[in-house]
Amino acid sequence: MRVKYYGHAAFLITSNQGTRIITDPFKPGAFDAMSYGKIPDEADVVLVSHDHDDHNYSGGLPGNPEVLRTPEKRSVHGIEFAGIPTFHDTSSGKERGGNIIFSFTVDGITICHLGDLGHVLSKNEVEAIGDVDLLMIPVGGFYTIDSKVASEVVGRLNPSIIIPMHFKTGKCEFPITPVEEFTKGKAKVTVMNSSEISLDKGELPKETEIIVLQHAL
Numbered sequence: 001m002r003v004k005y006y007g008h009a010a011f012l013i014t015s016n017q018g019t020r021i022i023t024d025p026f027k028p029g030a031f032d033a034m035s036y037g038k039i040p041d042e043a044d045v046v047l048v049s050h051d052h053d054d055h056n057y058s059g060g061l062p063g064n065p066e067v068l069r070t071p072e073k074r075s076v077h078g079i080e081f082a083g084i085p086t087f088h089d090t091s092s093g094k095e096r097g098g099n100i101i102f103s104f105t106v107d108g109i110t111i112c113h114l115g116d117l118g119h120v121l122s123k124n125e126v127e128a129i130g131d132v133d134l135l136m137i138p139v140g141g142f143y144t145i146d147s148k149v150a151s152e153v154v155g156r157l158n159p160s161i162i163i164p165m166h167f168k169t170g171k172c173e174f175p176i177t178p179v180e181e182f183t184k185g186k187a188k189v190t191v192m193n194s195s196e197i198s199l200d201k202g203e204l205p206k207e208t209e210i211i212v213l214q215h216a217l
Contacts (some may be wrong), residue, residue: 009023009166009205010022
């Protein structure tokens with residue numbers, strides 16, 4: 001399985017069989033605060049955690065992907081996707097609405113994309129997510145959980161690999177913090193020079209590792 005980080009909360013996950021999944025595609029220039037480029041790749045499946053322009057721009061993608069944007073269980077292209085309803089804030093959605101966590105397994109690796117999670121996960125939500133090998137977690141704060149709460153969420157899910165997302169970069173002017181606010185003081189942090197990584201189920205680490213990818217766009 002290959003994982004490519006476009007930027008913000010958008011990833012391309014490609015299975016060994018060639019199935020392509022894009023998470024939370026952003027609209028270029030969203031909210032006049034993002035200057036990431038247009039996503040050029042086709043996908044078979046697109047996951048949308050919530051209906052904001054920096055996460056829901058499925059119509060701007062090439063091709064004709066199946067778009068999942070509701071909290072339910074569905075099988076698409078032989079992959080079982082579970083959507084877990086959560087919130088974009090600490091006020092049960094009163095400030096920013098709902099958020100969907102997507103959990104699914106590709107090439108034996110269970111992936112959890114938290115979208116714009118805005119609160120600590122409850123016991124029921126943790127149980128609904130289940131085991132996690134690869135966790136894609138927002139860490140920038142303000143609109144989502146911050147680095148402190150993200151660390152607490154990591155402790156509840158206990159993934160093998162963490163890929164941080166939704167943090168401040170040179171192409172994101174939102175009032176959120178850079179990834180270093182999350183990674184500082186933590187062991188087993190690898191900052192890649194690339195936007196892509198290959199993962200194999202048999203080679204996952206026994207202790208949690210953080211992998212920081214560079215945005216591709």
